[in-house]
Amino acid sequence: MFGLNAKDARLYIIVLALLLFAPFLLNPFPEGSGLAQFNAGYPDMMQRLVIFGLFAVGFNILFGLTGYLSFGHAAFLGVGSYAGVWMFKLLTMNVIPALIISTLVAGLFSLLIGYISLRRSGIYFSILTLAFAQMCYSLAYSVLTPITGGETGLQLSLDDPRILGVQQTAQGNIPVPNLFGLPMNAATTLDVGAWSFTFSVGYYFAAFVFACAFYFTIRLFRSPFGLMLRAVKSNQSRMSYTGLNARPYTLAAFVISGMFAGLAGGLLVSMDPLAGAERMLWTASGEVVLMTILGGVGTLIGPILGAGVITYLEAIVSTINSTVLHNWFEALPDGLENFLVNIIYPFVGSGWHLTLGLVFVIVVCFLPGGIVEGGKRIGGLFTRKNKSSDSVKADSAAQPGPGE
Amino acid sequence: MESIILQLLNGLDKGSAYALIALGLTLIFGTLGVVNFAHGALFMMGAFIAVTLNMLLGISFEVEDPTRTDFLGNVMMVDTPYVVHWFGESFGNFLIDWSVPISVVVAIPVMALIGVAMERGLIRFFYKRPHADQILVTFGLAIVLQEIIKAFYGANPIPTPAPDAFVGSFDVGRILGFDAFAIMYPYWRLVYFFFAAVIIGLVFAFLQFTTFGMVVRAGMADRETVGLLGIDIDKRFVTMFAIAAIVAGLAGVMYTPILSPNYHMGMDFLVLSFVVVVVGGMGSLPGAVAAGFLLGILQSFASMTWIIELIPGINQVVIYLVAIVILLTRPRGLMGRKGVMEE
Numbered sequence: 001m002f003g004l005n006a007k008d009a010r011l012y013i014i015v016l017a018l019l020l021f022a023p024f025l026l027n028p029f030p031e032g033s034g035l036a037q038f039n040a041g042y043p044d045m046m047q048r049l050v051i052f053g054l055f056a057v058g059f060n061i062l063f064g065l066t067g068y069l070s071f072g073h074a075a076f077l078g079v080g081s082y083a084g085v086w087m088f089k090l091l092t093m094n095v096i097p098a099l100i101i102s103t104l105v106a107g108l109f110s111l112l113i114g115y116i117s118l119r120r121s122g123i124y125f126s127i128l129t130l131a132f133a134q135m136c137y138s139l140a141y142s143v144l145t146p147i148t149g150g151e152t153g154l155q156l157s158l159d160d161p162r163i164l165g166v167q168q169t170a171q172g173n174i175p176v177p178n179l180f181g182l183p184m185n186a187a188t189t190l191d192v193g194a195w196s197f198t199f200s201v202g203y204y205f206a207a208f209v210f211a212c213a214f215y216f217t218i219r220l221f222r223s224p225f226g227l228m229l230r231a232v233k234s235n236q237s238r239m240s241y242t243g244l245n246a247r248p249y250t251l252a253a254f255v256i257s258g259m260f261a262g263l264a265g266g267l268l269v270s271m272d273p274l275a276g277a278e279r280m281l282w283t284a285s286g287e288v289v290l291m292t293i294l295g296g297v298g299t300l301i302g303p304i305l306g307a308g309v310i311t312y313l314e315a316i317v318s319t320i321n322s323t324v325l326h327n328w329f330e331a332l333p334d335g336l337e338n339f340l341v342n343i344i345y346p347f348v349g350s351g352w353h354l355t356l357g358l359v360f361v362i363v364v365c366f367l368p369g370g371i372v373e374g375g376k377r378i379g380g381l382f383t384r385k386n387k388s389s390d391s392v393k394a395d396s397a398a399q400p401g402p403g404e
Numbered sequence: 405m406e407s408i409i410l411q412l413l414n415g416l417d418k419g420s421a422y423a424l425i426a427l428g429l430t431l432i433f434g435t436l437g438v439v440n441f442a443h444g445a446l447f448m449m450g451a452f453i454a455v456t457l458n459m460l461l462g463i464s465f466e467v468e469d470p471t472r473t474d475f476l477g478n479v480m481m482v483d484t485p486y487v488v489h490w491f492g493e494s495f496g497n498f499l500i501d502w503s504v505p506i507s508v509v510v511a512i513p514v515m516a517l518i519g520v521a522m523e524r525g526l527i528r529f530f531y532k533r534p535h536a537d538q539i540l541v542t543f544g545l546a547i548v549l550q551e552i553i554k555a556f557y558g559a560n561p562i563p564t565p566a567p568d569a570f571v572g573s574f575d576v577g578r579i580l581g582f583d584a585f586a587i588m589y590p591y592w593r594l595v596y597f598f599f600a601a602v603i604i605g606l607v608f609a610f611l612q613f614t615t616f617g618m619v620v621r622a623g624m625a626d627r628e629t630v631g632l633l634g635i636d637i638d639k640r641f642v643t644m645f646a647i648a649a650i651v652a653g654l655a656g657v658m659y660t661p662i663l664s665p666n667y668h669m670g671m672d673f674l675v676l677s678f679v680v681v682v683v684g685g686m687g688s689l690p691g692a693v694a695a696g697f698l699l700g701i702l703q704s705f706a707s708m709t710w711i712i713e714l715i716p717g718i719n720q721v722v723i724y725l726v727a728i729v730i731l732l733t734r735p736r737g738l739m740g741r742k743g744v745m746e747e
Binding site for chain 2: 067069071116119120122123124126127128130131132134135138139141142143144282283286289290293346351353354356357358359360361364365368
């Protein structure tokens with residue numbers, strides 16, 4: 001189907017279905033119940049899920065296939081979001097030109113940075129990309145303030161030219177990003193009993209972009225080009241002995257993944273037209289590395305899972321405060337309640353990064369293959385116990401990633 | 405001329421910090437073959453040892469001061485630090501005043517302990533893993549350490565003053581025969597530079613003149629042959645890691661009066677120190693030290709007003725630019741051996 005083999009087609013349809021029904025699936029708890037804070041089915045959250053999924057999928061094209069660990073990928077996301085906001089300021093509030101320009105500008109940047117960085121490999125490559133990203137970050141904060149808005153970030157204002165659109169709405173507000181007149185923040189709510197599901201234009205647009213990009217990624221993974229990239233990862237010198245120059249392939253992979261990051265940045269500002277330099281900080285680059293590792297490097301579904309888990313955890317964990325914790329452990333005796341709250345408190349709320357770092361260390365130590373490998377291992381346990389009935393299940397759980 | 409000397413001096417203290425951190429990084433990399441992204445966190449922990457000691461010495465309780473009364477005629481309560489109470493006025497205040505230099509003594513065993521715990525608890529499982537895994541696990545560790553510090557000390561910088569004797573500036577210009585007050589240089593920065601020079605000298609002497617150091621140097625040059633000679637190089641790893649941790653920690657302790665420590669100072673210095681190591685040459689100790697001073701001075705020259713006016717923003721990016729040029733034209737760095745870390 002569409003040039004995909006049966007296994008990939010099945011995976012793709014599952015992902016499509018998940019994207020389509022996400023507003024239902026991510027809202028399992030009724031409104032007003034104590035568990036409602038664990039719902040992720042609100043537009044802002046779902047948009048972040050797919051956008052960071054897109055970012056991680058793109059990063060995986062570089063890191064997963066070629067093995068080049070870039071530590072400055074957030075720079076492309078930042079550049080993409082600046083380019084997107086500038087399109088909103090200068091041209092029109094329609095998101096299509098903004099997305100195209102973000103992708104192209106990020107592509108140009110990655111071409112330049114990739115051309116230089118890819119002359120070295122291994123640890124040097126990581127440090128070079130890190131140096132470039134830090135350079136972009138400090139420039140965006142200081143000298144380039146007229147272009148980037150410096151510390152306040154790049155915002156829309158009422159007197160932007162917007163030559164193809166309106167400067168301000170009839171009410172005198174800044175217009176919102178839209179898709180040919182369909183505003184991104186429009187949403188309809190469906191109430192079913194105690195549940196309330198929100199369907200937003202922004203989410204479905206982002207999901208559509210993601211679906212296209214993911215289709216492209218599957219095709220790329222299965223293409224001869226993808227095979228070349230894997231050859232770079234497994235043994236670059238052997239590849240050059242056969243007379244192939246690895247650099248054009250790695251550069252192409254770098255640019256493609258940079259364009260994915262730029263597209264993600266463009267989508268971010270399409271949902272909320274504000275771009276800031278902190279998106280380029282190297283911790284942001286570290287976060288996308290973690291997403292990819294946590295999900296499973298070099299697999300198709302891994303980065304999506306990783307991005308989902310990290311984004312969800314970040315949103316949920318950082319909202320938990322001591323009051324919420326006290327509510328949870330209300331039933332326990334006072335001493336025990338306070339003890340538990342004090343133990344957990346440093347890890348939640350503003351301590352989210354502590355949890356993130358711990359997850360990082362634990363995953364790299366014990367589960368280098370990420371969630372996908374974990375799923376395979378668990379699947380393997382079931383297969384050994386009950387071979388005939390569970391083997392089919394285990395196969396479908398274990399994603400059709402590259403046979404590494 | 406005055407301004408050139410001033411910038412040279414300004415570059416020295418930052419360069420000393422870079423050199424010390426890069427020295428530790430290179431030691432760890434050269435002996436253990438591990439790329440340690442948590443090294444900046446060690447620098448930061450050192451700084452917070454000084455902060456902690458400063459706070460501990462300052463813990464006070466209220467005592468009645470019979471010589472003073474408030475406007476109602478009651479005896480006034482005065483905050484008195486415990487150390488003053490215990491050791492008397494002069495020695496107690498001396499301890500509080502000299503908290504930063506005293507922290508150096510405290511930091512040596514504490515940093516050694518932290519280093520050993522890190523190596524035994526985590527890093528040693530990664531000797532055989534690919535460099536990407538080492539980068540990632542130490543990166544995670546760095547986040548954890550920095551967040552722990554943030555949880556205890558908050559996100560704001562905590563000023564930690566130098567001893568009163570070193571407050572103020574030193575008139576370098578007069579010594580060199582320029583006008584008085586032309587070149588003023590804070591005493592503490594001078595102290596920091598000499599301190600760094602002593603530490604660097606000690607590390608080199610240790611490597612050069614002891615049998616242990618000889619084995620370590622041999623291991624850096626050719627680990628396999630050292631192993632064939634029947635020497636268990638792995639046993640020296642813990643010690644080397646501890647030494648690197650101490651060097652980074654001491655660099656942090658002494659840096660506190662120059663820059664009020666905050667939880668992300670380690671990360672800020674780490675990225676630059678990596679660049680320093682790359683410029684100096686992976687695995688080359690003299691290279692790391694030379695590049696540290698060189699880049700520190702270069703950065704301070706790039707901060708001169710007329711240069712910034714000429715090329716805006718150059719002070720922010722000059723180090724990265726140098727690193728990029730070096731990596732592209734001379735990938736092994738200034739003093740590195742050929743083929744290190746190329747795979």
